[in-house]
Amino acid sequence: MIGKLTGKVDSTGDDWVMLDVGGVGYIVFCSSRTLSVLPGEGEVTSLLIETHVREDHIHLFGFATAAEKEWYLLLGTVQGVGAKVGLAILSAISPDELSVAIAAQDKTTITRANGVGPKLAIRIMNELKDKIAKLSLGTSGEIVDSSASEGKAAATPMAISEDAISALVNLGYRRSEAYSAVAKISSEQGADTPLEELIRGGLAELMR
Numbered sequence: 206m207i208g209k210l211t212g213k214v215d216s217t218g219d220d221w222v223m224l225d226v227g228g229v230g231y232i233v234f235c236s237s238r239t240l241s242v243l244p245g246e247g248e249v250t251s252l253l254i255e256t257h258v259r260e261d262h263i264h265l266f267g268f269a270t271a272a273e274k275e276w277y278l279l280l281g282t283v284q285g286v287g288a289k290v291g292l293a294i295l296s297a298i299s300p301d302e303l304s305v306a307i308a309a310q311d312k313t314t315i316t317r318a319n320g321v322g323p324k325l326a327i328r329i330m331n332e333l334k335d336k337i338a339k340l341s342l343g344t345s346g347e348i349v350d351s352s353a354s355e356g357k358a359a360a361t362p363m364a365i366s367e368d369a370i371s372a373l374v375n376l377g378y379r380r381s382e383a384y385s386a387v388a389k390i391s392s393e394q395g396a397d398t399p400l401e402e403l404i405r406g407g408l409a410e411l412m413r
Contacts, residue, residue, distance in 0.1 A: 206256050207254045207256050207265060208253070208254055209251060209252065209253055209254055210224050210226055210231055210233065210251065210252050210254055210265075210267070211224075211226065211249065211250070211251040211252075212224040212225050212226035212227070212231070212249065212250070213225040213246075213247055213248065213249055213250075214243055214244060214245065214246050214247065214248055214249075214250055215230055215246065216246065217240060217243065217246075220234055220235065220236075220237070220240075220289075220292065221233060221234050221235065222235055222240060222243060222252075222267065224250070224252070231265060232265065233252060233254065233265045233266065233267035234264060234265065234266050234267065234288070234292060235252070235266070235267045235268070235269075235292070236268075236273065236292045236293075236295040236296040237296040238269070238273065238295060238296055238299065239252070239267060239268055239269040239273065242269050243269075252267035252268060252269065253267065253268045253269075253270075253271060253274045254266065254267055254268075255267075255268070255274060255277060255278065257288060264288065266288060266292070270300075272300040273295055273300055275300075276295060276300045276303060277291050277292070277295060279333060279336060279337075280294060280295075280329070280333075282332070282333075282336075283325075283328060283329050283332050283333065284328065284332075285325050285328060286325070286329065289320070290318070290320045290321065290325075293318045293319045293320050293321070294315070294318040294321060296318070296319075297317045297318040297319070298314060298315065298317060298318060302314065302381065303315075304337055305381045305384060305385055306330075306381045307329070307330050307333050307334055307337055308334065308337065308384065309370070309380045309381045309383075309384035309385075310330050310334070310380070311379060311380040311381040311384070312326035312327055312330060313379060313380070314379060314380075314381050315329055315330065362391070362396040362397065365398075365399075365400050365403065366387055366388075366391055366403065368400055369383075369387045369400055369403035369404050369407055370383045370384055370387050370407075372404050373386065373387070373404065373407050373408065373411065376408070378411055382411060383407065383411070386406075386407035386408075386410040386411050387403055387407045389407075389410055390402070390403055390406035390407050390410060391403060393406075394406065
């Protein structure tokens with residue numbers, strides 16, 4: 206099993222790079238994000254490798270960072286996300302953006318990837334939301350999750366944060382953007398920050 210390759214960049218395509226490792230050319234499939242950070246032809250680079258072995262082929266998938274590889278493996282656990290779709294998602298969305306989008310239940314961001322429709326985006330969010338390292342709001346460590354906040358008292362920090370996010374979304378911001386802004390303000394000012402201050406602070410953060 207190949208876990209890493211270090212060699213010279215021989216040539217590249219839309220979704221692959223050929224690495225010359227000791228005179229042997231390895232074709233490695235990559236996201237556009239990884240391809241964009243590779244050096245020029247003839248220069249040496251290293252890629253983390255995930256090897257897919259099937260009856261009719263052996264494919265190598267390469268990643269510039271450990272975070273991208275971890276996300277690729279995580280996405281592969283979702284039904285309907287094959288090797289190519291996983292790379293398409295990582296080409297369109299960075300690992301950090303993906304974490305926020307899933308935590309914020311923002312399917313619009315996930316559907317930016319080629320081959321990902323609303324139904325698959327929802328499946329990705331539902332199946333991975335409990336597996337990712339979640340973002341906490343304030344010192345309480347409570348997580349903003351629209352599905353979890355339903356039915357809770359309006360006075361709880363979670364519900365107040367969700368109301369602030371909804372208000373910013375209604376102003377035209379993407380849910381993931383609003384989520385990040387509210388999370389930052391709540392973390393800086395505390396979990397008991399009033400709704401008006403969360404909205405005002407979140408809006409100021411988004412307008413920077």
